[in-house]
Each structure stands twice: as structure tokens, then as C-alpha cells.
Amino acid sequence: MKNRAKPIENLINQLNKLPGVGNKTAQRLAYHIIDMDFEKVKALSDAITSAKENVKQCSICANFTDIDPCKICNDTNRDESVICVVEYPKDVEAMERATCYHGMYHVLHGTISPNKGIGPNNLKIRELLKRLENNNIEEIIIATNPTAEGDTTALYISKLLSPLGIKTTRIAYGIPVGGDLEYYDELTISTALENRREI
Missing domain, CATH: 3.40.1360.10 (Dna Topoisomerase Vi A Subunit; Chain: A, domain 2)
Structure with missing residues (x-):
């Protein structure tokens, strides 16, 4: 969208890449995240980063595990x-x-x-x-x-x-x-x- 702030546009674009998240849902999520308290946003961001860094595949069954x-x-x-x-x-x-x-x-x-x-x-x-x-x-x-x-x-x-x-x-x-x-x-x-x- 032409008049949308670039950080919001970027957030919507990233959320839109998630499975099952269409453009309207991505937009709603993006505005919801922006309206959240900073500490809650930080907790969400930390949870995503931690999951990506610490979850691996089990060497036996290949299930996700920490x-x-x-x-x-x-x-x-x-x-x-x-x-x-x-x-x-x-x-x-x-x-x-x-x-x-x-x-x-x-x-x-x-x-x-x-x-x-x-x-x-x-x-x-x-x-x-x-x-x-x-x-x-x-x-x-x-x-x-x-x-x-x-x-x-x-x-x-x-x-x-x-x-x-x-x-x-x-x-x-x-x-x-x-x-x-x-x-x-x-x-x-x-x-x-x-x-x-x-x-």
C-alpha cells in the first residue's frame, strides 16, 4: 500500500509468508503486534528466535526437540x-x-x-x-x-x-x-x- 509506513509493510509481507496467513490476516496481525506493549512484542520475538536456535531434529526419530x-x-x-x-x-x-x-x-x-x-x-x-x-x-x-x-x-x-x-x-x-x-x-x-x- 502506497501510504503505509515501510516497517508495517515489511511486517505484513513477512507474516504473509506464513502458511495459512493471507494478506488480510497478515495485516490484522501486524497492526495487533504494533498495538501490543513493547515487552509482549519482545517476548514474542524472543520466543521465535529461541525456538529457531534451540529446536533441532532428534538423531533417532527426526522429531523436533530441544x-x-x-x-x-x-x-x-x-x-x-x-x-x-x-x-x-x-x-x-x-x-x-x-x-x-x-x-x-x-x-x-x-x-x-x-x-x-x-x-x-x-x-x-x-x-x-x-x-x-x-x-x-x-x-x-x-x-x-x-x-x-x-x-x-x-x-x-x-x-x-x-x-x-x-x-x-x-x-x-x-x-x-x-x-x-x-x-x-x-x-x-x-x-x-x-x-x-x-x-
Whole structure:
């Protein structure tokens, strides 16, 4: 906007780059931030900087963490014989909210998507295979989203695991195809886990 102060314009432009934040939302957020007390703005800024500086990927499961290995990988009460493979760290949080799964995780950080130039080597698939060498894994649950990319990734991983003789299941979905795991409620996730199928 021609008459808008440059710092406000810059803030709106940066907020607009966030996923799910359109121009109007970015504008509302920018003006809200400017109206906030300086200490609150500083706290917000410090929280963003701290998260970026201190959060890393777990060396075992690739989930986001501030300690390595992460709390889940360090939890001796979890079932180490089962690994649930998800697309993103936010999917781990969705699964944990359901409180029905007590195994381990592996985060791929995406899905196979040739149109976007993302192949198997761009994901944490090699790291998953390496985990299987040293552990007594009995089952891999593939919990990628029911999208074309999620299904392609699930099929690719299942073919890699087939010669290893490890039971490989695909999470069942009682929701429309094309949804995202992070938006499902606890009951849907619990039901999907209970009704998983072998692939």
C-alpha cells in the first residue's frame, strides 16, 4: 500500500509468508503486534528466535526437540518394537493427543512428490531403514496422510520393508481422502490406529 509506513509493510509481507496467513490476516496481525506493549512484542520475538536456535531434529526419530534424543525416544515405558511413520512433527503431536499409541515414531519431513521435486532421498527414509538394522522392530505403522503423495510414500516404504519380513501396516482413516492428520480428533485417530491394515 502506497501510504503505509515501510516497517508495517515489511511486517505484513513477512507474516504473509506464513502458511495459512493471507494478506488480510497478515495485516490484522501486524497492526495487533504494533498495538501490543513493547515487552509482549519482545517476548514474542524472543520466543521465535529461541525456538529457531534451540529446536533441532532428534538423531533417532527426526522429531523436533530441544534435547537429543527426544523425550519420546528416551521414554523407557514406550514400546520399542513398533514404529509409527508420520510426515511431519505436528503429526506426532496429533498422535500423542489421541493417547492410544505407546510405541516409537519416525518423522519423514515430507512425502514423495515428483511434481515438487521431492524424491525418497529428500526424506528421512534411509534413517528409518538404518533404525531397523539395530533394533527388534516387529511392526511399522505407516501413518502418512490419505493424499496421493501420502499413499505414494506409504507404498514406496512398504515395498522397501517387504524383504525385511517386518509387519507393515497402514493406518485406517474414517475421514475424507485428502485430509491432514494434524486436524483429526482423538477418537478418529484412535479408531484409525485400531483398524490399521497390513500393506
